[in-house]
Amino acid sequence: MKPTLVRPPLKDGVSSPVVTPIMPSVVHASRDPDELDAQYSGAAPGYVYNREGHPNADVLATRIDALEGASGGIVTGSGMAAVAAVLLGLLKAGDHVVGADQLYGRSLRMMSEDLPRLGIATSLADPTDAAHVAAALRPETRLVLIELVSNPTLRLADLDGIAALCAERGILLAVDNTFTTPASVRPFERGADIVLHSVTKLLAGHADVTLGWVAARDPDLAERMRIFAVTLGLTASPFDCWLAERGLLTFDLRFERAQANAARLADHLAAQPGVRRVLYPGRGDHPDAARAQGLLRGRPGNMLSFELDGGRAAANAFTRGASGVAFAPTLGDVGTTLSHPASSSHRALTAEARAALGISEGFFRVSVGLEDPDALIATFSEGLAAARKA
Secondary structure, eight states: OOOOSSOOOOOOOSOOOSSOOOOOOSBOOOSSHHHHHHHHHTSSOOOSBGGGOOHHHHHHHHHHHHHHTOSSOEEESSHHHHHHHHHHHHOOTTOEEEEETTOOHHHHHIIIIIHHHTTOEEEEEOTTSHHHHHHHOOTTEEEEEEESBOTTTOOBOOHHHHHHHHHHHTOEEEEEOTTTHHHHOOGGGGTOSEEEEETTTTTTOSSOOOOEEEEESSHHHHHHHHHHHHHHTOOOOHHHHHHHHHHHTTHHHHHHHHHHHHHHHHHHHHTSTTEEEEEOTTSTTSTTHHHHHHHTTTOOOSEEEEEETTHHHHHHHHHHHOTTSEEOSOOOOSSOEEEOGGGTTTTTSOHHHHHHHTOOTTEEEEEOOSSOHHHHHHHHHHHHHHHHHO
C-alpha cells in the first residue's frame, strides 16, 4: 500500500473545542492555483504560510482589538517588532519623527541610531506638555511616538493636547499603551492614529511569551505595516499566541488585583524613613495627579517608582534584603518585579543625563503583581531595613 502524502481532515462533529487549539503548522495546503490566487487576493479566506499570518495570531489579535476598540490589529514577534512596524514600515528617508524623551530604551535607540542611519531624522521632546512637542515639529514631520506613562519616572503625556496638535498639522500620532493598557485608557478614543503594545507585559501577564501588537485607525496604514512585518519576518509563534490568549482571559482580574496592591504599596513606601520620594499616578502628590485622574479614568495601574536615600550601596542592600521580590528588568508578571534603571534600561546614559531625568542610583521601578499585599509590604519592609543599615 502506498503511503498517502495528504493528511486526512479532522472528523466532523456536533461539538467544538472550548479552548482554542494550538495550530503550529508552518504551511497550509490549497487545492489548486486558482484557490491559492483567491486566498492571496483576499477573495477567499485561508492561510498559506505562517510568516504571512496564522490562526493563533488572528485569534489573539481579535481579542486585543476588542480591548482597544480597534480592528485589523497585527500580532508581531515582540513589542519592539511592533515599534519597528510603525517607524520603519511607515516612514521613509527624508521624513522626520518626534519621540517622547522617556521612551522605552530600545525605542530610544531606534530613534537615535537606526532611523538616522536610514535617512529618517528624529527629535525627542518632553510629552508632558504639547507645547514642547510643537516646538520639535518640522515641515517634514510625519509621525509622533509617545508612551502615555513614561518609563521609569511615570510622568503622564499630554495626550489630548498632542492629539489635537497632530490632527491640526496632519501628523500621525502613535501611542505605546503597554504601561497603561486599555483598562486605563483607549488611545483611539482620544485621537491616536496608531496604538501598539508589548503583549509580553501585562496583557499576557505571565512572563512566558514575547509578543507585540499594533493597529491603525486607517486600514491603508495597517496594510503597510502588515506588509512590512511579513517581509521582515516579524512573525509571532503560534504557541506564544496561544499562551498570550490564555493570559488575556484573566487580564481584567489581574489588572484590578495588581492595581490595588500597587496603591497599598505606594502609600506604605511613602511613609517609610529612607524613602526620598514615591511616584504613583494614583497618589495626590504625583506631579501629574490631576491629569492622571482624567486620562486614566481613576485606574492608575500597577506600576510605581521610588527613590532611596543612600545611592548604589542602599540599592544593593535593598535588593538583597527584599529577597522575595524578583530583581529583573521586566513588568506585567503575576509576581512583583523590581527594576533598577541606572544598571539596566538607562545604563547607557551618562550619570548627568540620568540625573536630568530624575533617575539616581537609588531609583527603582516596581511592577506590582498579585501577591498577598501584607506579605508584599513585609518583603519591601525587609529590604528597606537592609538599605537603612547600608
